Amino acid sequence: xxxxxxxxxxxxxxxxxxxxxxxxxxxxxxxxxxxxxxxxxxxxxxxxxxxxxxxxxxxxxxxxxxxxxxxxxxxxxxxxxxxxxxxxxxxxxxxxxxxxxxxxxxxxxxxxxxxxxxxxxxxxxxxxxxxxxxxxxxxxxxxxxxxxxxxxxxxxxxxxxxxxxxxxxxxxxxxxxxxxxxxxxxxxxxxxxxxxxxxxxxxxxxxxxxxxxxxxxxxxxxxxxxxxxxxxxxxxxxxxxxxxxxxxxxxxxxxxxxxxxxxxxxxxxxxxxxxxxxxxxxxxxxxxxxxxxxxxxxxxxxxxxxxxxxxxxxxxxxxxxxxxxxxxxxxxxxxxxxxxxxxxxxxxxxxxxxxxxxxxxxxxxxxxxxxxxxxxxxxxxxxxxxxxxxxxxxxxxxxxxxxxxxxxxxxxxxxxxxxxxxxxxxxxxxxxxxxxxxxxxxxxxxxxxxxxxxxxxxxxxxxxxxxxxxxxxxxxxxxxxxxxxxxxxxxxxxxxxxxxxxxxxxxxxxxxxxxxxxx
Numbered sequence: 001x002x003x004x005x006x007x008x009x010x011x012x013x014x015x016x017x018x019x020x021x022x023x024x025x026x027x028x029x030x031x032x033x034x035x036x037x038x039x040x041x042x043x044x045x046x047x048x049x050x051x052x053x054x055x056x057x058x059x060x061x062x063x064x065x066x067x068x069x070x071x072x073x074x075x076x077x078x079x080x081x082x083x084x085x086x087x088x089x090x091x092x093x094x095x096x097x098x099x100x101x102x103x104x105x106x107x108x109x110x111x112x113x114x115x116x117x118x119x120x121x122x123x124x125x126x127x128x129x130x131x132x133x134x135x136x137x138x139x140x141x142x143x144x145x146x147x148x149x150x151x152x153x154x155x156x157x158x159x160x161x162x163x164x165x166x167x168x169x170x171x172x173x174x175x176x177x178x179x180x181x182x183x184x185x186x187x188x189x190x191x192x193x194x195x196x197x198x199x200x201x202x203x204x205x206x207x208x209x210x211x212x213x214x215x216x217x218x219x220x221x222x223x224x225x226x227x228x229x230x231x232x233x234x235x236x237x238x239x240x241x242x243x244x245x246x247x248x249x250x251x252x253x254x255x256x257x258x259x260x261x262x263x264x265x266x267x268x269x270x271x272x273x274x275x276x277x278x279x280x281x282x283x284x285x286x287x288x289x290x291x292x293x294x295x296x297x298x299x300x301x302x303x304x305x306x307x308x309x310x311x312x313x314x315x316x317x318x319x320x321x322x323x324x325x326x327x328x329x330x331x332x333x334x335x336x337x338x339x340x341x342x343x344x345x346x347x348x349x350x351x352x353x354x355x356x357x358x359x360x361x362x363x364x365x366x367x368x369x370x371x372x373x374x375x376x377x378x379x380x381x382x383x384x385x386x387x388x389x390x391x392x393x394x395x396x397x398x399x400x401x402x403x404x405x406x407x408x409x410x411x412x413x414x415x416x417x418x419x420x421x422x423x424x425x426x427x428x429x430x431x432x433x434x435x436x437x438x439x440x441x442x443x444x445x446x447x448x449x450x451x452x453x454x455x456x457x458x459x460x461x462x463x464x465x466x467x468x469x470x471x472x473x474x475x476x477x478x479x480x481x482x483x484x485x486x487x488x489x490x491x492x493x494x495x496x497x498x499x500x501x502x503x504x505x506x507x508x509x510x511x512x513x514x515x516x517x518x519x
Contacts (some may be wrong), residue, residue, distance in 0.1 A: 003078055003108070004071035006044055007115045010124065017427045019132065026136035033075075034169040040079045042162035044134055047124030050079055050159075051086040054120065055097050058457070061117045065106040073107055078116070082167055097379060118207055121467060129426070129506060130158055137162045142171035142484040143178060146394060151181040153189070153190045153382040156247050183321045185236045185268050188243040190382045192272070192313075194372050194389035196513075200356035203373035203390040221327065221376055222359045223312050225369040225391055227287050229294050231309060236268050237262050244294075245502060253294055257309045266318050272380075273311035273345065283367040287498050293434030311338060312345040312372075315380055328376040329390075364394050395475050396517070398423070398491075398509045399500055402428050402470045404463050405452045408437075408445070416449040416464060421474060421494065421513040423487065431466050431487040431511040439475070439495035471508050472502040479517040487511045489518055 004378050009029040013022045026045055033041040081104045085097045101323065105113055118124035130322045134152055138145040143165060151161045161178065168174035183189060197203040200222070208220045230245035231254075240261045242251045251258060257275060279285040291306050314321055314334040320332050331347075338344045346363070350356035372392035378388035400421045408417030413414055420435040422430030440448070455466035476496050482490035489511075 001037055001041065001075045002071055003073040003075055003112055005029065005032070005114075006075060007042060008110050010045070010115060011111065011181060014428055019426075023130055023136045023139060026133060027140040030140040030162065030166055032134060035077050035163075038077055038161040038166045039163045042133065042137070042159045043074070044119065044124075046130055046158060047118065047122065047285075049082055049119050052080050054082050054086045055088060056085065056101060056120045058121050058455075060098070060101060061105070061120050064113055064117070065102055067113050068109040069109070071109055073104075073110070073112060078104065093458055110283045117362045120161050122469060133158055134161070134511055137165050141165035141168065141174040143174045147175060147178045151178040154181040154183055156188045156190060167342070183316055183323060184352045185316060186234050186239065186241055188232050188234070188241075188247040189270075189315065190247070190378050191230060191232065191245055192382050192386075192389060194318065194391040195387060197373075197390045197392050198396075199227045200360055200371070200373065200392050201353045203371075203392050204350065204356060206387050206390050207373050207375045219347060219376055220350050220356075221374050222329065222348050222356045223372045223374060224346040224359070224363040224366075225372050225393070226274040226276055226310055226345065227284055227367075228274035228290050228310075231257065231273055231275045233257065233261050233273065233309065233311075234269075235264070235266070235269060238262065246504065254307055256306050257306065258443070260309055260341070260343060263270055264337055264341065267313065267470075268316065268318055269337065270316040271311045271334070271337075272313035272315060273309055273343075275307050275309050277307055291501060309343055310345045311343055312347070313380065323380045323382070326377045326379065330380070331376075360392060360394070365495070369393055396477065397473055397497060398514065399471050399477050399503060399507070400433075400474050401468045401505045401508045402452070402472055403430060403432055404465045405448070406435075406463050412437075412445065415445045416452050417445060419448070419472065419496070420463075421491070422468060422508075423514050424505070424508045426510055430505075430508075431485075433482075433485050433489055433511070433514060434491045434494055436474065436491075436494040436496060438493075438496065444496070444499075451499075469505050471505055473497040473500055478513055481518060487514065489515055 006029065009025055013025050016022060030038065030041065033070060040050055055178060075353055081100060085100050088097050105116060108116055108251050115124065134148050135145050138148040148161060148165060152158050155161050164177040165174045172316050204220055232243045234241045240251065240258045241249060242254050242257050244250055254275065276290045279284045314330050314337065317333050317337060321337060322333060334342060348355060348359050350359065356373060363371050370390055370391060372391045375388045381388060402419045403422040404420040405416040406418040408415040418435050420432055421434050421436065422432050451470060452466050455469060456467040457466055457467055474494050476491040477493040479489050480492055481488060484490060
């Protein structure tokens with residue numbers, strides 16, 4: 001397939017706000033892709049290269065050679081070129097990589113150059129998010145969307161699922177191929193996610209709503225929400241693997257978690273949980289300290305703290321897959337496995353708002369984020385933010401993306417200070433909804449000055465525009481209507497809580513979620 005066909009589709013997807021039109025455009029391209037190119041085409045449509053690292057960055061593609069006048073590049077040729085660059089290492093590799101990049105971009109037309117640069121920098125802004133791509137795969141293959149989503153959950157990625165569905169001879173074979181994806185110990189699955197609610201009453205009403213006669217709904221469980229790193233721990237005999245929320249393998253960096261997993265009385269399991277450092281007095285250390293700990297091989301912090309796992313779900317145990325079992329059964333199996341280890345997340349059954357509220361207060365008093373209210377009869381719906389799990393924090397927070405940053409003045413002279421905040425637009429791109437310089441310590445100012453210089457796209461002498469990659473957790477007092485910003489809303493008294501290196505920009509909160517908070 002010519003790269004130009006993919007680029008044309010990407011531009012058409014970006015030009016429409018209609019989800020149905022986007023899906024139809026992507027499905028049409030997927031149908032036309034040769035069987036041996038489906039995986040790469042799907043990956044490019046998601047705005048990603050197939051190579052994890054190529055050695056290229058923003059500065060590598062800031063200046064490009066003159067574009068070609070004719071469309072000659074094919075998808076396989078482009079993938080092969082990036083693969084060759086990714087394989088370079090050692091003395092002279094930077095120069096050789098630059099030569100290969102110049103040859104690739106020199107063979108691309110102007111639209112193709114823009115698309116390829118977007119792939120390299122992670123800035124293909126077309127609104128083709130993974131959920132939409134999965135729906136398009138289902139449409140192109142003629143199979144139910146739920147079957148595709150489940151396969152992607154178990155595969156941990158979309159391209160192999162696209163290949164399985166779209167290279168089949170007919171829909172029946174596609175359905176059989178998708179059914180072949182199974183939970184495999186040692187291969188991460190996409191984690192189940194939670195919605196947000198302003199209070200425990202609203203969370204309970206979502207998870208266990210009353211019936212038409214006003215009778216109480218099903219009993220829910222209330223888990224303590226820890227402020228740590230989401231982990232998924234797989235064990236198969238002596239082999240233990242630890243994965244993050246983004247499915248990165250961090251096994252070599254968390255030997256203490258590996259040791260805990262090997263000490264549990266089972267041969268095989270898959271557990272979902274959080275890892276954090278508990279400091280003096282039994283309270284968790286700040287998130288930044290836990291995050292720093294998982295980025296190094298040093299098992300101890302300077303104060304002697306160690307990373308500890310706390311588990312809240314069990315997806316597999318000794319040969320039995322539990323994904324489709326109700327949470328009540330999964331909890332029972334988890335409690336049996338973790339008995340006496342002190343590694344289970346604190347939880348209570350919450351038949352009423354008062355009990356749930358007490359658990360929230362206790363969690364916050366202990367230094368944790370809040371609680372997650374969960375439906376006891378729900379299966380593990382990995383990779384989806386459904387209504388079966390609802391998180392409640394004692395303050396309004398949003399995960400937003402930094403779009404630009406302004407130079408500081410006064411005592412902040414020489415630093416990058418006031419950040420421009422953007423919410424994700426489901427149709428593509430980000431929508432600015434305010435600025436803030438509050439909540440920044442001297443240490444944080446120094447860090448963000450360096451970080452945003454690394455992401456710099458343009459500097460007009462006052463505002464530094466950056467690549468929209470850095471997620472920041474913002475606390476605020478409310479959302480109000482505003483004609484000042486393009487989204488029509490603005491945050492009241494926004495302040496920085498922390499930067500989220502564990503969350504990609506594609507999972508930031510949406511502008512629709514922000515607008516829903518206007519009262």
